[in-house]
Amino acid sequence: MKVGFIGMGNMGAPMAKNLLGAGHDVAVWNRTASKAQPLQAQGARVVKTPGEAARDAEVVVSMLADDSAVEAAVLGPDGIVGALPKGAVHVSSSTISVALSERMTKAHADAGQGYVSAPVFGRPEAAAGKQLWVVTAGPKADVDRVRPLLTALGRGLTELGETASAANVVKLSGNFLIASMMEALSEAFALTEKSGVERAAFLDVFKSVFARAPIFENYAGAIAKGQYTPAGFALRLGLKDVTLALEAGRHAEVPLPLASLLRDHFLTGVAQGRGDEDWSALGALAQERAGLPKKG
Amino acid sequence: MKVGFIGMGNMGAPMAKNLLGAGHDVAVWNRTASKAQPLQAQGARVVKTPGEAARDAEVVVSMLADDSAVEAAVLGPDGIVGALPKGAVHVSSSTISVALSERMTKAHADAGQGYVSAPVFGRPEAAAGKQLWVVTAGPKADVDRVRPLLTALGRGLTELGETASAANVVKLSGNFLIASMMEALSEAFALTEKSGVERAAFLDVFKSVFARAPIFENYAGAIAKGQYTPAGFALRLGLKDVTLALEAGRHAEVPLPLASLLRDHFLTGVAQGRGDEDWSALGALAQERAGLPKKG
Amino acid sequence: MKVGFIGMGNMGAPMAKNLLGAGHDVAVWNRTASKAQPLQAQGARVVKTPGEAARDAEVVVSMLADDSAVEAAVLGPDGIVGALPKGAVHVSSSTISVALSERMTKAHADAGQGYVSAPVFGRPEAAAGKQLWVVTAGPKADVDRVRPLLTALGRGLTELGETASAANVVKLSGNFLIASMMEALSEAFALTEKSGVERAAFLDVFKSVFARAPIFENYAGAIAKGQYTPAGFALRLGLKDVTLALEAGRHAEVPLPLASLLRDHFLTGVAQGRGDEDWSALGALAQERAGLPKKG
Amino acid sequence: MKVGFIGMGNMGAPMAKNLLGAGHDVAVWNRTASKAQPLQAQGARVVKTPGEAARDAEVVVSMLADDSAVEAAVLGPDGIVGALPKGAVHVSSSTISVALSERMTKAHADAGQGYVSAPVFGRPEAAAGKQLWVVTAGPKADVDRVRPLLTALGRGLTELGETASAANVVKLSGNFLIASMMEALSEAFALTEKSGVERAAFLDVFKSVFARAPIFENYAGAIAKGQYTPAGFALRLGLKDVTLALEAGRHAEVPLPLASLLRDHFLTGVAQGRGDEDWSALGALAQERAGLPKKG
Secondary structure, three states: OEEEEEOOOOOHHHHHHHHHHOOOEEEEEOOOHHHHHHHHHOOOEEOOOHHHHHOOOOEEEEOOOOHHHHHHHHHOOOOHHHHOOOOOEEEEOOOOOHHHHHHHHHHHHHOOOEEEEOOEEOOHHHHHOOOEEEEEEOOHHHHHHHHHHHHHHEEEEEEOOOOOHHHHHHHHHHHHHHHHHHHHHHHHHHHHHHOOOOHHHHHHHHHHHOOOOOHHHHHHHHHHHOOOOOOOOEHHHHHHHHHHHHHHHHHHOOOOHHHHHHHHHHHHHHHOOOOOOEHHHHHHHHHHHOOOOOOO | OEEEEEOOOOOHHHHHHHHHHOOOEEEEEOOOHHHHHHHHHOOOEEOOOHHHHHOOOOEEEEOOOOHHHHHHHHHOOOOHHHHOOOOOEEEEOOOOOHHHHHHHHHHHHHOOOEEEEOOEEOOHHHHHOOOEEEEEEOOHHHHHHHHHHHHHHEEEEEEOOOOOHHHHHHHHHHHHHHHHHHHHHHHHHHHHHHOOOOHHHHHHHHHHHOOOOOHHHHHHHHHHHOOOOOOOOEHHHHHHHHHHHHHHHHHHOOOOHHHHHHHHHHHHHHHOOOOOOEHHHHHHHHHHHOOOOOOO | OEEEEEOOOOOHHHHHHHHHHOOOEEEEEOOOHHHHHHHHHOOOEEOOOHHHHHOOOOEEEEOOOOHHHHHHHHHOOOOHHHHOOOOOEEEEOOOOOHHHHHHHHHHHHHOOOEEEEOOEEOOHHHHHOOOEEEEEEOOHHHHHHHHHHHHHHEEEEEEOOOOOHHHHHHHHHHHHHHHHHHHHHHHHHHHHHHOOOOHHHHHHHHHHHOOOOOHHHHHHHHHHHOOOOOOOOEHHHHHHHHHHHHHHHHHHOOOOHHHHHHHHHHHHHHHOOOOOOEHHHHHHHHHHHOOOOOOO | OEEEEEOOOOOHHHHHHHHHHOOOEEEEEOOOHHHHHHHHHOOOEEOOOHHHHHOOOOEEEEOOOOHHHHHHHHHOOOOHHHHOOOOOEEEEOOOOOHHHHHHHHHHHHHOOOEEEEOOEEOOHHHHHOOOEEEEEEOOHHHHHHHHHHHHHHEEEEEEOOOOOHHHHHHHHHHHHHHHHHHHHHHHHHHHHHHOOOOHHHHHHHHHHHOOOOOHHHHHHHHHHHOOOOOOOOEHHHHHHHHHHHHHHHHHHOOOOHHHHHHHHHHHHHHHOOOOOOEHHHHHHHHHHHOOOOOOO
């Protein structure tokens, strides 16, 4: 396929290289032109504007830093929308806002072009090693068309339906999960260190008990299904344990804001009559706050 | 060894059975006597009080529901402290408060007895299958003495030093990590569902990207070492992404309190000059809040 | 009346002096005896133990720093419970836990003594000037008996029913309101200062608009009655404005954790269909979290 | 003066009427024209577009619902920027974002026009009774020019310097203070009600102790000055009391998320060595989180 690739950062460059390796004809663009040079040696054509990369492409892929970079390259002067042929498809892999993804959905539709959102999970090394996980959403015909490219970028693909911005929400939710785990780890290390535990020792426990174990997967499954009874570990015991952690924090003088948040949610669960459900019924509370119909 | 075992709940019973299986001589006690019967069939002696189980034991292990149950069995009338021979050791495996663990440390020391804290990670099935992970702390001589029992209970052991209550803090921190991940998953499912993503599809992404992957382990290592430069993913990008998640939440009308907490912490990091460090520098912020000396 | 007074701190001393001034016969005790001396010059009898102060008193008032000081003076050796005559009343004015207040309720009842909880609002200057506000709860007969003393301590009295610990909850709630306002002010000053506003100028606005104005009183009335319609200012506008404040905070790099909390609550209100109610419907959300029956 | 007034909502209409009453010549515009009719009876000229109201005005005042309404009226077709004579001034009284205020600052400057931000505090009744409090910021010459109008709108004025958007931050901070107090009251009512206190009784305490008292004013002064020693009430006692409130909340099953936030902040203060400062040192913590230089 004739492909335009916008953005030669530490993610975009190895992704473009993988498309070249899969036999596609690739034109690349980067705001700082020098970063595009290495791709030329590997067979890419370097162009001067996003529009030039899109001009006669069947598919143009963009992988940029943030909303303003994407907005400029797609909707700005000499941008993708103005140049992409009717019927060709824009694949947006950047981590951007839902609002911008919705604006691009409309702009491409108005121009008779296709638009697919396809953010990726993985670091630059994963991009280089074709180990990214791609999540995608958009009109079925467009996704069908670009699927060979998406599968050339990584080790797997989850398709999320016809609303392109849904893939952006999933990418943002994934980064939110990582940040949450880091915050939880940060507080746990602070608490254990100030209680006299070597950081290396707590790391050893974490690796032995949690890392690569099915525990998070199992809880994710329970929350996905909204199945909170019978309780494996009752929510009121969750309240007990997080309260004990907070007391340990007061004892050692360690603030634990995430634990405070959990305590409030567990206590809400108990106050609302869910004390004997499984502690993963945190999932039910989140749904109720959001005004979603109850599961389970 | 001659062992007393206090508490035949769904954790205590399989643990006592494993000690029997390892060839130890075990006397068991439970508040509701009927629950101790099945162990009798497997060779245990059933006794009438915690004191009786401790009377001529070399080691007594307790595995009970909460602080008040442990307090009654250990410090109450006909309890362990009153009956355990001098030089014998009490191994406390319950999930209890730091304050109670410190009180028992003192009470046993005053009585010339040993005291080791040894909470376990794992569900009843893991207890039955000898798959628990044990964390332990206490005076070295006491830990040396009971190590054969601890290794008979599970698949591994992390030793945490001579302050018994440190093992309780680690156990509470572990449960806190699980609850944190459940809360993060709960919010992520609420956000993606209300944005039109099937819960099964988001579960598929979670399993493919996070579950059993080294990602959390890698971040735990960075936070343990306090190594936040060079940035793999800059903290100011973390602020950007969590802000986008909150905007997506407002768009779909989904409150995300854990994301709000993360936003405040990332923004604090940026305001304090850490915007270009890795986003795992959340760990540095937790240390500073706790008044710990800076790492990294 | 014959009165014992326990605790000659910066609150207790002026309170005891007011009782002397009202013509009562007062025996005073303090852990550090020297602090009781000034009262002697004003006609008080200084005694050696709390029990001695209680021995032949009709009423004993205690005003101490915290739970452990109260526990020692009331339930400890040579304490109030052991010495107070049957039918005499203990008035507890300290800021203590609900749990300790409940234990004292029981201990005094078991001993045939009366017990009234009567915490006070006001600083030492207010105590000296008889400007305290007293909140009290306990059995009606006991409150009737000590009312002349309570009115001698301050400018007014709110009676809260027969459950003594209710007065402790109200005192703790009052201190919580003060701390909340300080936190809100702290965040607002940080935001405005970093946005270029002199702290003195924002203080001027605060004094002109809020201080001593009926605004908080009016909202307290609405929340007390659970009357959230018609909206004076709609909850969805509250969400708009707190979101704008958070955006201003991001712009100026000022974390606003209390604003984040408010945003989540307003967004929950909108998601649950309360967007067109008055923004004081935060009160309805708090009731629902607590599992209380709905108002309004 | 010749004045244009944009927006005849429940705030704009009485404000415009006060300008008429002060003898000014006023042209009014409203998106829904019928709402402008009552002003005609009082001497105003009703016009068809914002531009028409601005065309030959010396000052144009706008009072609209939100960012999008202001953006349309000011920057849209036939809007204020396109029509206002050079040297004339736009006074923006709407509650809007800092970002939009900054955009208008630039747009008016580019067009050779003046721009002053002047949001108001007060309900429609206060607007009608000339009881609004106005906060204003902008270039000194522009503020000097419009001051007679601003003083005709309310009972007083605080001037905040030459950066127009600073007045918007102050308005948002004021609404944030109100919302914070409502949240605090909401949690306090939930806690006391579920602990058996009549809502009317707690309202009585609130009115007697806090409403219209100088307490909040005094703390605002301390935080403004950053004066946290000597302590009137030590931060570590604040930690004690808010912890007791949280324990009372657990006892009665009432989640108190604002109290949790306060606990974390007080505990951070203690961990960082501020336990003996006044509890208003919450202000110092907010400054440090924001990366502001320390006060006090």
